[in-house]
Amino acid sequence: MLYRVIHSVCLPDDTRYPAGTVGPLWGVTSKGKDALLAKGVLAEVQSPPLSALPGWEALVKEFAKHGIENIDQLVCADQLVLSGKLNIPVEKLEACVAEALSFIT
Numbered sequence: 001m002l003y004r005v006i007h008s009v010c011l012p013d014d015t016r017y018p019a020g021t022v023g024p025l026w027g028v029t030s031k032g033k034d035a036l037l038a039k040g041v042l043a044e045v046q047s048p049p050l051s052a053l054p055g056w057e058a059l060v061k062e063f064a065k066h067g068i069e070n071i072d073q074l075v076c077a078d079q080l081v082l083s084g085k086l087n088i089p090v091e092k093l094e095a096c097v098a099e100a101l102s103f104i105t
Contacts, residue, residue, distance in 0.1 A: 002045040022105045047072035
């Protein structure tokens with residue numbers, strides 16, 4: 001699940017998520033996310049399918065072969081494992097993730 005940070009968050013370990021951040025918020029527990037959602041600090045992001053991204057037709061087919069059909073799945077996937085399955089450098093995959101995120105931020 002992807003979340004948008006509505007109000008800046010600072011975790012006990014000094015990890016900071018500025019307002020406007022969109023991502024899975026790996027450093028926040030499920031219980032913590034639920035509390036932040038209830039307080040209106042976070043909002044769930046509805047992740048569009050990769051097929052909605054302009055110019056991604058060829059990529060969509062490759063990602064679908066590995067069960068990746070929307071931005072949420074792409075962002076939350078293990079980038080090292082997925083890059084190996086796709087036989088592409090992890091840096092190229094990270095660039096794809098950043099581009100996909102740019103469509104929802």
